[in-house]
Amino acid sequence: VSIGFNEEEQAWYGWTHRGHGKFNVGFQVKKGSILDFGNHKYPFTCKTLEDCKMLAIAISECLD
Numbered sequence: 001v002s003i004g005f006n007e008e009e010q011a012w013y014g015w016t017h018r019g020h021g022k023f024n025v026g027f028q029v030k031k032g033s034i035l036d037f038g039n040h041k042y043p044f045t046c047k048t049l050e051d052c053k054m055l056a057i058a059i060s061e062c063l064d
Contacts (some may be wrong), residue, residue, distance in 0.1 A: 001060040003053065012049065014056030014063075021059035023052035034062050 003014045011024040023046060029035045031042040035058055046052045 001057055001062055003056040005049075005053075010049070010057035012052040014059040014060065016054070016060055016063040018060075018063040021056065023055040023059075025049065025052065025054070029055065035059060 001014070002016060003012060005012055009022075009024065011022050014021050014023070025046055025048065027046045028043040029045075036042065036057060037058070046055065
């Protein structure tokens with residue numbers, strides 16, 4: 001799993017050789033997306049940087 005935080009953008013990134021994602025406060029996961037795990041109310045909105053980090057980890061795992 002590859003993740004990193006961009007201080008200037010206040011955003012978490014998750015990536016693999018197959019793709020990447022950028023997650024900042026306000027980012028929304030919509031029903032049916034690659035990150036739709038069925039355990040949130042949709043759309044799920046990142047309210048904290050911890051939410052963003054969780055999605056960065058999840059996208060890295062999904063794309064691995």
